[in-house]
Amino acid sequence: MLEQAGFEAQQAANGEEAVDLFRIWHPHFIWLDRHMPVMDGLEALGRIRALPGGQKTPIVLLTATLFEDSPEAVAVPGSDGLLRKPFQAEQVFETMRQRLGLRYRYAEEPPAVAAATELGPDPAGVARLDGGLRLALRRAADVLDVEAARRIVEDIALQDPALARGLGQLLDNYRFDQIAALLDDGRPASG
Structure with a gap:
């Protein structure tokens, strides 16, 4: 979805790969799933934040297990936000707009x-x-x-x-x- 909108994107299969990918790629924004194999998203978040440049990169967590009244719904220390699955493409792009100061140009549909x-x-x-x-x-x-x-x-x-x-x-x-x-x-x- 991000590539189709013109963004350059990389995908990691687990938290450990996400940390390794950050070390070599240094993206402008990270979507990080809370629940991943090998290393979960919270541990990956902490490790990325400890790396050079990791404090400046916006990291938003994705989760399918968040409930509106849970303490997790408020904030996760070290993250720049939390988005509950399933979500709409508009939510993804709006979150990135807010965190990165992006401006989008929309094509009109016939x-x-x-x-x-x-x-x-x-x-x-x-x-x-x-x-x-x-x-x-x-x-x-x-x-x-x-x-x-x-x-x-x-x-x-x-x-x-x-x-x-x-x-x-x-x-x-x-x-x-x-x-x-x-x-x-x-x-x-x-x-």
Whole structure:
């Protein structure tokens, strides 16, 4: 999502890789998942802050386990913020705008595309989807994995091309929240 918006981005598979990547790359901004293998996000946060330049780099934590009334919802020492998953692309870009002082230039959507996006995919079509496809799409939506979601939508196109087009439009606009809501409304997607 960030690369498609013109940002240069690197990804680490775990907290230890995040620390190592910071040592060689020195990014302007870090999104850091709280729960990662090998080294969790809080430990990685502390280690990055202890490195040269680590105090100046904005680091915002991502979490799927945060509850509104938890003490964690207020602040995590050393972080520059906390964003709860699933989140919308607008939240990501707004957080970066605030922390980095960015200004964005938006392209206008052609009216036909905007109207088609507003209609969205048919919830009944989502409910009829194979449970495995729905579960896989929900997992991809939960972690904001555009590439995995697109592969799943390609599989959906074999069953329902119109539904796949609608889901593809949501993906084009990073509306993982709407995809998740459609999947939730189409119950059951467990498995």
